Amino acid sequence: MANSALARSGSVKAASSNDAVVQVRDVCKNYGDIEALRGINLEFERGNLTTLLGPSGCGKTTLLKIIAGLVPATSGEIRVNGRAVTAPGPERAFVFQDFALMPWATVLRNIGFGLELKGVTAAERDRTARRYIEQVGLAGFEQKYPHELSGGMRQRVGIARAFAVNADVLLLDEPFSAVDEQNRRKFQEDLLRLVELEKKTFIFVTHSIEEAVYVSDRIVLLSPRPGRVSQIIDPMIDRTASPDDIRRDAVYLDVVEEIWQGLRQYAE
Amino acid sequence: MQMSVSPAKLRDGIGAPKEVPPTVLEKIQSFADERRSFWIVVSLTLLFASWEMAGRIPISFAFPTFLETLSAFGEMVADGSMHKAYLITLQPLVMGVLVSALVGIGLGVAMGLSDKAEWLLAPVFIVLQAAPMAALVPLVTFVYGIGLTAKTLAVIMLALPVIVLNSYKAVRHVNPSLVDMCRSFQGSRVQQIFKIIIPDASPVLFAGLRLGIAAGFIGVMLAELLITPTGIGDLITYHRSVANYAHMYAAVASIIAVSTLTLAGLQYVETHLLRPEKRRK
Ligand SMILES: Nc1ncnc2c1ncn2[C@@H]1O[C@H](COP(=O)(O)OP(=O)(O)OP(=O)(O)O)[C@@H](O)[C@H]1O
Numbered sequence A: 001m002a003n004s005a006l007a008r009s010g011s012v013k014a015a016s017s018n019d020a021v022v023q024v025r026d027v028c029k030n031y032g033d034i035e036a037l038r039g040i041n042l043e044f045e046r047g048n049l050t051t052l053l054g055p056s057g058c059g060k061t062t063l064l065k066i067i068a069g070l071v072p073a074t075s076g077e078i079r080v081n082g083r084a085v086t087a088p089g090p091e092r093a094f095v096f097q098d099f100a101l102m103p104w105a106t107v108l109r110n111i112g113f114g115l116e117l118k119g120v121t122a123a124e125r126d127r128t129a130r131r132y133i134e135q136v137g138l139a140g141f142e143q144k145y146p147h148e149l150s151g152g153m154r155q156r157v158g159i160a161r162a163f164a165v166n167a168d169v170l171l172l173d174e175p176f177s178a179v180d181e182q183n184r185r186k187f188q189e190d191l192l193r194l195v196e197l198e199k200k201t202f203i204f205v206t207h208s209i210e211e212a213v214y215v216s217d218r219i220v221l222l223s224p225r226p227g228r229v230s231q232i233i234d235p236m237i238d239r240t241a242s243p244d245d246i247r248r249d250a251v252y253l254d255v256v257e258e259i260w261q262g263l264r265q266y267a268e
Numbered sequence B: 001m002q003m004s005v006s007p008a009k010l011r012d013g014i015g016a017p018k019e020v021p022p023t024v025l026e027k028i029q030s031f032a033d034e035r036r037s038f039w040i041v042v043s044l045t046l047l048f049a050s051w052e053m054a055g056r057i058p059i060s061f062a063f064p065t066f067l068e069t070l071s072a073f074g075e076m077v078a079d080g081s082m083h084k085a086y087l088i089t090l091q092p093l094v095m096g097v098l099v100s101a102l103v104g105i106g107l108g109v110a111m112g113l114s115d116k117a118e119w120l121l122a123p124v125f126i127v128l129q130a131a132p133m134a135a136l137v138p139l140v141t142f143v144y145g146i147g148l149t150a151k152t153l154a155v156i157m158l159a160l161p162v163i164v165l166n167s168y169k170a171v172r173h174v175n176p177s178l179v180d181m182c183r184s185f186q187g188s189r190v191q192q193i194f195k196i197i198i199p200d201a202s203p204v205l206f207a208g209l210r211l212g213i214a215a216g217f218i219g220v221m222l223a224e225l226l227i228t229p230t231g232i233g234d235l236i237t238y239h240r241s242v243a244n245y246a247h248m249y250a251a252v253a254s255i256i257a258v259s260t261l262t263l264a265g266l267q268y269v270e271t272h273l274l275r276p277e278k279r280r281k
């Protein structure tokens, strides 16, 4: 690899470290005749943010939904905290690309919905929901309905709802794709702050190389269909610098370039 | 003096001392901008005015004016014949609509949730919806005579298929990512149905109910005109036979009004109970 001095990269190792919250073992997925994923092996470490990056249709959403337990794998298994799982569980929470907010429910109820399903009392879940409303910057919008919010605010509701159930692992499928560029940057900074604050494991899907490099501890590049892990990159960006400095940093720019070179072979 | 003055400030500066009270016309205009009820009143006034004019031309000797019809209506309310007729008409109508709504939504939702239920029931209701029910209503009298049962059945035959098929369609078109969302938070199947599927389906579900209730009104009128002249159907038939056209039209218009009010009430229930966000614009 050209930039191996700056960014550690290589193929995945099967060896399991103790700190892996989520393990993906030999996962394959076929939709009828379509082979979406082939032999995926990955480990996600506690407290890290890992990004799945790859060309459209390579199976990023499929892999995320298999980890979430929303879609069954054709073969292979998912282990969360060491236990094999086949259905959604309280240790995982999903943030949807299209927000998946209930249009008939207020912001407050939407954010507390995960708790409502678990039978948490109204007073308790409102308290939790209000705390996360504060954190994602939606104070004052508790009684609004989703159609009264902007796209960016709606996704804040989706993120707050996932945080409110206090899962260990957050699965985010292109959460910022419906958000404009200025808001996107603000979001990325907010996300980094939440990662810092909440000490959770994040698995993040995006189309944007810059976004991936900016927010990730680790980037998994997937090949086009059938999706396989083609490269793993640890950006090792110094996040103590200011957001603008990071975006001008030589390491940041080199990693972006390296990923672009990795993906370009598929674009041609 | 400041160099940059916003146009708003400029206008305020000149116009500020005189607070002109809004004229009557302006009041009406601002009311018209905000209130839907204003437009409903305008629309009804136009309708009744053109009715009145058409009656006065007259377009037919059998076509009464709006005011004649209104006074005939008053007369029928005063002598009690209107009440009596509605007491009879509403029995099969309310029973038939209630049965159709409960059974129809139940079956339709079941068909939407389960493929087996769909395969079993969908063909039956597609055929029933396509069939010209008016032609089948007289057959009911062969089996059930001319009583309440026959009339209730006529209502159900018209109302049920459209409610079933709309409920089924409503459930099939529920946003799949909301269902995924519910699953991802470990919602049970029951929670999924009552907290996600039914509220998300409710606009189409209610559209089906509205169509079904309208069809139920057709059913009861058909029954009263074709099976046995009773209730409002009897009022219409009787007044036509004695050439009391104003009274006949009063009976017809009253059933239209009752039907319209029922549908408006249903809309109110929908926006207040199931989809509160539709109240806000
Ligand atoms: N429910 C489904 N039925 C059949 N095929 C599917 C289904 N879902 C996904 N696929 C196929 O699987 C492949 C991977 O889809 P997936 O949505 O996971 O891709 P993706 O990487 O998320 O793409 P994008 O970046 O465009 O969101 C695609 O080729 C798609 O056509």
Ligand SMILES: [Mg+2]
Residues within 6 Å of the ligand: A060, A061, A062
């Ligand atoms: Mg996708």
